Amino acid sequence: MVEELDPTKYHIMTPKKKRILIASLLFVFLFLLPCTLYAYYKIAVWRPSQTDKEITLQIGSGESVSEIAGALYDKGAINSEFLFVFYIFSHGLQSNIQAGTYVIKAGTPLVGIISQLQHGTNDVTVTFLEGWRVEEFARLASKKLSNIDYRKFADSAAPYEGYLFPDTYFINSEIQEADLVALLRKTFDEKTASILTDENLKKAELTKEQAVIFTSLVEREVSVAADKPIVAGILLKRWKEGMKLDVDATVQYAVAQKRLCGSQGYCIPTLEEYMDLNWWPKDLSQEELDFDSLYNTRVKAGLPPSPISSVSLASLDAVINSQATPYYFYLTDNAGVTHYAKTLAEHNANIVTFLTH
Numbered sequence: 001m002v003e004e005l006d007p008t009k010y011h012i013m014t015p016k017k018k019r020i021l022i023a024s025l026l027f028v029f030l031f032l033l034p035c036t037l038y039a040y041y042k043i044a045v046w047r048p049s050q051t052d053k054e055i056t057l058q059i060g061s062g063e064s065v066s067e068i069a070g071a072l073y074d075k076g077a078i079n080s081e082f083l084f085v086f087y088i089f090s091h092g093l094q095s096n097i098q099a100g101t102y103v104i105k106a107g108t109p110l111v112g113i114i115s116q117l118q119h120g121t122n123d124v125t126v127t128f129l130e131g132w133r134v135e136e137f138a139r140l141a142s143k144k145l146s147n148i149d150y151r152k153f154a155d156s157a158a159p160y161e162g163y164l165f166p167d168t169y170f171i172n173s174e175i176q177e178a179d180l181v182a183l184l185r186k187t188f189d190e191k192t193a194s195i196l197t198d199e200n201l202k203k204a205e206l207t208k209e210q211a212v213i214f215t216s217l218v219e220r221e222v223s224v225a226a227d228k229p230i231v232a233g234i235l236l237k238r239w240k241e242g243m244k245l246d247v248d249a250t251v252q253y254a255v256a257q258k259r260l261c262g263s264q265g266y267c268i269p270t271l272e273e274y275m276d277l278n279w280w281p282k283d284l285s286q287e288e289l290d291f292d293s294l295y296n297t298r299v300k301a302g303l304p305p306s307p308i309s310s311v312s313l314a315s316l317d318a319v320i321n322s323q324a325t326p327y328y329f330y331l332t333d334n335a336g337v338t339h340y341a342k343t344l345a346e347h348n349a350n351i352v353t354f355l356t357h
Contacts, residue, residue: 048107051076055106056179058169058187059117061099065089068097068117078110088114098123100170101183127168128184130312131219133253133279134161137310141180146173150271153177162212162307163188192316200320211319214239216307217297219315220249220280221330227338228318231330234340236322243328245297252280253308254293331355 055075059068065088069081078084088094093114100123104113126144128137138154156177157164164181165188171180196208204211214235222231238245256279260269269277295304327340329347333354341347 047079048109049077049079049113052106055104056101056172056175056183057104058101058183059097059099063099065094065097072113077104077108077113080110084110084114087111093118101172101175103172103175103179123170124173125168126171128164128166128310130166130315131309132166133309134158134164135257135274135277135279137164137184139275145171145175145180147176148180149177150274153180156181157184160185162216162309162311164310165191166310166312167191191313195313195316195320204320204322206319210303211316212311213303213307214319215311215316216309217245217247217249217304218318219309219311220252221247222332222338223336224338225314225318227330228315229321229323230325230327230340231338232315232319232322233324234327234330236319237324238328239303242301244299244301245303247297248284249280250295250297250304250308251284251289251291252282253304254295255284255288255291256281258288258291 055077057068057071057075057077065085066081069078069084072078072084073081087110088097096118098118102116104116108116124144126140128140134157135154137157138148138150141148141153142150160181164184167187169183169187171183175183196211201208201211206214214232217235218228218232222228235245235247256277257269259281260273260277289298292299294300295308297304325340326342329341329344329350330338331347331350331354332338337354339350339354341350
């Protein structure tokens with residue numbers, strides 16, 4: 001005879017208790033848990049971000065939602081990348097995000113940020129050109145952006161000559177000088193990261209600073225892509241052999257502002273004079289060609305102390321991968337054609353042939 005087990009003695013669940021447990025679990029998973037998660041979700045998307053400072057975010061054309069989420073999270077503007085992505089796709093907003101540059105106030109909740117990113121009405125398209133110096137960046141920025149003061153921007157950007165990336169930007173019209181400088185510098189770092197690697201710099205036998213200075217010279221000296229690696233090779237060879245670089249663009253950089261003051265020496269030009277100034281004068285006098293400046297490579301051997309202009313990726317690549325040739329001299333004629341020479345005599349003949357007619 002089989003002895004019947006006592007449920008209370010062996011803790012065996014009765015059918016009635018099983019039904020109660022299953023009902024309880026269903027209640028938790030089908031009602032209580034979803035309601036709890038939904039309540040958390042509603043609180044989380046409206047919770048202020050933890051950052052205590054205003055941030056600037058640039059969204060490029062074609063940038064993915066996950067990339068935007070990552071950038072916002074890194075800046076502390078959102079508390080969860082997952083919630084950002086989930087909210088956008090659950091509301092069908094992925095095609096509504098506009099390219100541009102956004103200034104996001106401290107503490108803006110996730111929903112507020114997403115709403116802001118759908119409206120590019122405050123964005124201004126600004127195109128900074130390759131080969132521009134800081135003052136030219138400042139001139140355009142102060143014309144196109146209402147809160148940018150020419151002198152403040154030029155002063156803030158001056159230490160970063162050569163490290164402001166030339167490109168077309170979608171910029172919030174209310175951006176401030178410091179944020180704009182930071183945006184241009186950040187873009188430079190991002191765009192040049194794959195070129196200015198330790199491996200590439202070691203191969204070129206240059207520091208990062210030397211590479212950018214050389215690139216700014218190439219940027220101003222030649223515009224034809226095929227000529228850039230050749231001119232870069234010539235300049236690098238002259239530098240390594242202790243020869244003066246003789247780059248006219250460095251003289252232009254040195255004397256442009258000096259022209260405003262003339263024989264007065266030090267002066268403070270007016271804003272109108274800055275706005276109208278030709279920052280790259282070609283009609284250089286002999287006195288200007290001999291101007292005693294650390295930037296004048298016709299007078300001083302070696303590199304200028306800093307870059308003289310913004311640089312393009314093509315020119316940077318040309319310096320890193322410069323082309324070795326037997327040439328020591330080059331000149332660009334009035335049609336933009338570059339002519340090369342192995343000796344000074346050949347170079348002088350090219351000057352007579354291509355620049356005196």
